[in-house]
Amino acid sequence: MDLQMSTFRPRSADPAEDPEAVAWLRAVSQGFHQDRLTDEALGRSLQGLLDDGFTLRAVHDHDIPAPADPRRPVATFSSTDGTINAGAGRMLPARLITDVTVRPSHRRRGLLRTMMSAELAEAKAAGLPVAALTVTEGGIYRRFGFGPATFEAKIEVATDSRFALHTPPDGGGQVVLVDAAVLEEHAGEIFRRYHAQTLGSVQRFSVIPTHVSGLWDWSSREENRRVRGAIFVAESGEPEGYVAWEARRDPDEFGKITVRDLVPLTPRAYLALWDFLGHVDLIDSVRWGSAPTEDPLRFALTEPDLYRVRGLDANVWLRMLDVPAALTARAWQSTGSCVLAVEDSLDLVGGRYRIKIADGDAEVTRTDDEADAAMDAAALGSICLGGVRPSVLAAAGLIRELRPSVAASLDQLFAATGPVWGITHF
Numbered sequence: 001m002d003l004q005m006s007t008f009r010p011r012s013a014d015p016a017e018d019p020e021a022v023a024w025l026r027a028v029s030q031g032f033h034q035d036r037l038t039d040e041a042l043g044r045s046l047q048g049l050l051d052d053g054f055t056l057r058a059v060h061d062h063d064i065p066a067p068a069d070p071r072r073p074v075a076t077f078s079s080t081d082g083t084i085n086a087g088a089g090r091m092l093p094a095r096l097i098t099d100v101t102v103r104p105s106h107r108r109r110g111l112l113r114t115m116m117s118a119e120l121a122e123a124k125a126a127g128l129p130v131a132a133l134t135v136t137e138g139g140i141y142r143r144f145g146f147g148p149a150t151f152e153a154k155i156e157v158a159t160d161s162r163f164a165l166h167t168p169p170d171g172g173g174q175v176v177l178v179d180a181a182v183l184e185e186h187a188g189e190i191f192r193r194y195h196a197q198t199l200g201s202v203q204r205f206s207v208i209p210t211h212v213s214g215l216w217d218w219s220s221r222e223e224n225r226r227v228r229g230a231i232f233v234a235e236s237g238e239p240e241g242y243v244a245w246e247a248r249r250d251p252d253e254f255g256k257i258t259v260r261d262l263v264p265l266t267p268r269a270y271l272a273l274w275d276f277l278g279h280v281d282l283i284d285s286v287r288w289g290s291a292p293t294e295d296p297l298r299f300a301l302t303e304p305d306l307y308r309v310r311g312l313d314a315n316v317w318l319r320m321l322d323v324p325a326a327l328t329a330r331a332w333q334s335t336g337s338c339v340l341a342v343e344d345s346l347d348l349v350g351g352r353y354r355i356k357i358a359d360g361d362a363e364v365t366r367t368d369d370e371a372d373a374a375m376d377a378a379a380l381g382s383i384c385l386g387g388v389r390p391s392v393l394a395a396a397g398l399i400r401e402l403r404p405s406v407a408a409s410l411d412q413l414f415a416a417t418g419p420v421w422g423i424t425h426f
């Protein structure tokens with residue numbers, strides 16, 4: 001095999017003018033078992049990559065025998081830069097990684113490792129404090145120093161005649177049904193405000209409003225005409241949240257709603273949107289895969305048993321690239337200090353760090369002082385936003401206490417400034 005890795009940027013949204021990016025996109029869709037891409041899908045994908053400033057990484061096998069096409073990459077990878085809300089409205093810059101595929105004929109020969117190592121080294125050199133990704137399989141990325149940092153609950157709520165809230169929306173605002181184009185128009189701005197105020201949120205790519213509205217479904221690469229949408233409009237006339245969903249129903253049976261996206265800006269918008277979903281006729285259950293892990297809805301229901309958690313998934317995995325930059329970027333609420341020893345098999349952030357916290361800020365410096373606890377880069381990625389407690393990772397064997405019971409004081413030190421919740425998938 002004559003394998004060669006390259007990086008490049010898409011040049012045009014016209015598939016005819018960018019065969020290199022087209023071959024790359026075809027390889028990605030093959031890797032994720034998606035349908036072959038039409039010209040329209042290629043054009044939209046290229047436009048999305050251009051709009052969001054993506055860099056594409058590819059591995060080509062120049063020795064691949066005919067009739068295989070040597071211009072089609074055998075491995076793909078892409079990245080761009082975005083932000084993660086790190087509390088109190090502070091934004092943590094992040095290298096966002098996606099589109100990772102390796103052709104079945106070339107798997108388990110180290111191509112992912114080669115691409116990931118190069119990407120992380122380049123992101124660190126470019127000054128990014130962290131890298132982030134969402135996973136297809138949880139077993140892949142810890143070895144590269146990624147730890148799960150934010151979580152989302154898969155829930156199912158029975159919406160039969162028992163559905164009622166303790167405090168039904170009081171008339172201060174209204175949920176209105178909207179057409180897909182109207183939902184698309186508002187979804188980007190509503191999410192932008194959600195991102196600015198929600199700890200753990202990751203910036204979304206520009207194609208998402210079109211995707212959530214169903215006007216162009218990013219998975220099926222065609223319009224999804226089943227999607228419906230509603231916006232909660234406050235008394236002031238300001239949109240304060242939206243929900244997009246798909247309903248499915250067999251004749252003579254009650255149907256089910258699957259929420260595609262639900263973005264509330266206020267607690268009252270959240271409850272009003274749920275009150276709406278809970279009272280859709282001919283529907284007896286609503287499923288959603290991105291509920292907050294501490295969900296107010298469970299407590300708002302007069303019959304809490306209507307609320308069932310079907311699963312708890314990691315949303316975003318974080319990889320430290322610059323520990324002082326990452327930890328000083330987040331908001332803190334306690335006072336104190338600790339020394340952490342960080343081990344890193346990729347040699348990007350290994351070492352000992354003193355973390356001093358006061359008045360909502362951290363001062364983080366390298367030190368030779370004795371450490372209070374030791375962990376790998378992935379464990380630090382998990383606890384860095386406050387979405388995972390250090391004592392839980394200590395109990396899991398992923399943080400070693402070097403002073404008795406230090407994990408409990410690390411819990412206090414690293415405590416988040418609010419609920420940690422992410423609803424971005426990439």
Ligand SMILES: CC(=O)SCCNC(=O)CCNC(=O)[C@H](O)C(C)(C)COP(=O)(O)OP(=O)(O)OC[C@H]1O[C@@H](n2cnc3c(N)ncnc32)[C@H](O)[C@@H]1OP(=O)(O)O
Nearest residue numbers: 098099100101102107108109110111112113133135136139
């Ligand atoms: C951020 C995202 O894009 S998530 C999407 C990930 N992509 C997919 O799921 C698409 C389908 N899968 C694939 O294309 C490939 O199997 C990949 C990309 C997951 C792996 O690519 P490969 O080139 O085979 O991985 P590579 O040979 O570099 O393996 C690196 C290490 O990861 C391990 N690994 C690779 N895939 C997996 C897996 N699915 N589960 C657990 N471990 C894995 C390897 O054993 C190896 O471990 P080691 O170096 O510690 O011994």
